[in-house]
Amino acid sequence: MKSITADLSLLSIGFIWGTGFIATHWALESGMPATMTMLFRFSVSAIILGAFIFRRLKNISKKDLRMGSVAGFLLFAAFLTQTFGLEYSTPSNSAFLTGVNVVLVPFITWIIFRRRPKIKFFILPLITFVGIVILTYEGQGAFSLSKGDALTLLCAFLFALHISYLDVASKKMDTIILTFMQMSAAAVLSLFSFLLLDVNSLPAINFAVGLPAVLYSGIFCTLITFGLQTVAQQYTTSGKAAIFLSTESLFGALFSVILGIEPFTYNMLIGGSIILFAIVASEVRLSDLLRKEKTLICEE
Numbered sequence: 001m002k003s004i005t006a007d008l009s010l011l012s013i014g015f016i017w018g019t020g021f022i023a024t025h026w027a028l029e030s031g032m033p034a035t036m037t038m039l040f041r042f043s044v045s046a047i048i049l050g051a052f053i054f055r056r057l058k059n060i061s062k063k064d065l066r067m068g069s070v071a072g073f074l075l076f077a078a079f080l081t082q083t084f085g086l087e088y089s090t091p092s093n094s095a096f097l098t099g100v101n102v103v104l105v106p107f108i109t110w111i112i113f114r115r116r117p118k119i120k121f122f123i124l125p126l127i128t129f130v131g132i133v134i135l136t137y138e139g140q141g142a143f144s145l146s147k148g149d150a151l152t153l154l155c156a157f158l159f160a161l162h163i164s165y166l167d168v169a170s171k172k173m174d175t176i177i178l179t180f181m182q183m184s185a186a187a188v189l190s191l192f193s194f195l196l197l198d199v200n201s202l203p204a205i206n207f208a209v210g211l212p213a214v215l216y217s218g219i220f221c222t223l224i225t226f227g228l229q230t231v232a233q234q235y236t237t238s239g240k241a242a243i244f245l246s247t248e249s250l251f252g253a254l255f256s257v258i259l260g261i262e263p264f265t266y267n268m269l270i271g272g273s274i275i276l277f278a279i280v281a282s283e284v285r286l287s288d289l290l291r292k293e294k295t296l297i298c299e300e
Contacts, residue, residue, distance in 0.1 A: 006235035010244035013225045013232075018251025020221035021091040023213040024083060025261060030210030033198035034083035035190055037214050038076070042187035044218030049180050060177060067169045068181020074165055076186040078158035080193070081151045089148025090262045095252025096131070096272045097152040099279045102246070103128050104160035112164060124278045131274030134267055179226060246279045 027037045050057065086094050103124050106117035169178055229245075253272055257264045 002235040006232040007244060009228045009232040011247060013228055014245050014247035015251050016220050016225050017245075017248035018095060018253075019255055020217055021086070021095050021252040022255050022259060022261070023216045023221065024086055025091050025256075027210045027213040027217070028083070028087055030206040030208075030213070031201065031204045032207075032210035032214065033194065033201050034080060034087065035194035035198050036201075036205075037083055037210075037217070038079050039187060039190040039194050040211075040214035041079075041218040041222055042076075042183050042190055044215060045222040046180060046183040046187050048219070048223055049176075049183065053176055053180060056174070056177060057180070060181070061173075064173050064177055064181060067173055068178055069185045071162065071165055071169055071178060072182035072185020073189065074158060074162040075182050076189040078155050078162055079186070080190075081158060082155035085148040085151035085155060087148065088146055089152060091256035092253035092262060092268050092272065093146075093149055094152050095249045095256075096275045097149060098156055098159065099246060099249045099275060100128055100153065101156040101159035101163065102279045104157055105163050108160050108164045109167075120281065124281060127281075128275055128278040131271045131278065134271035134274065183222070246276060249276050249279070 024037060028034065082094065082098060085097075089097075107125075109115055110117055166178070249272060253268055256262050257268075
């Protein structure tokens with residue numbers, strides 16, 4: 001029962017993350033600049049989490065501050081390029097291209113830790129590239145990687161760096177403190193960026209539309225999903241978790257079409273499916289799936 005509950009929780013995270021692309025799109029459509037959407041998202045998460053762990057914050061060390069700040073900077077940079085990318089791209093493209101970070105992580109780990117990835121990780125980037133080409137194909141022999149798509153691919157690289165860094169930092173400090181520190185650092189960087197770049201945009205913002213969207217992103221897409229993922233992954237395998245979490249791309253594209261933000265296209269279906277396959281394949285080992293299948297046959 002715990003395993004089923006965990007799987008359903010992870011699927012709900014993929015669902016919420018997918019709707020997060022729509023929420024950010026609506027926030028940008030309201031005239032809210034990317035820096036403000038991030039300021040609300042990370043500030044709300046940091047304030048709520050800080051209220052729950054207030055006593056533990058007294059034990060923060062200089063090492064915690066340093067490592068948490070680095071993680072927060074990478075998180076800030078990744079979300080900034082993703083949010084800017086959404087201004088020039090579609091929610092479906094953003095969802096699928098952001099997921100490419102999973103394919104990049106093994107190569108970054110190879111560079112940092114000198115651990116050579118398996119042969120499949122040399123093949124999967126090629127498969128992903130095919131998916132990107134199909135996703136951005138405009139017909140009549142024309143391919144168009146928009147500025148938004150390029151920014152989102154940069155965002156995928158930065159998310160891969162963030163994931164690789166967290167793999168190190170999470171082993172050296174309290175993960176809850178690490179989460180609070182990176183949320184707080186990202187909020188501070190978002191505030192400085194807003195004051196430097198976008199403070200004059202305030203009069204043009206439709207807060208009736210933008211504010212609910214960014215509050216949803218901060219509370220549901222950031223804070224609640226982190227808690228669910230931390231608990232759920234104790235009762236399931238990393239391979240199954242990867243499959244359920246990667247549905248973020250499907251839900252992002254699905255809701256974008258249902259809500260009329262963009263039309264359905266076969267490029268979206270085929271290209272997105274190829275990218276999703278590469279994402280899942282990068283996390284799931286075929287040997288584990290075959291072993292699981294043999295176990296089920298024996299039990300029957």
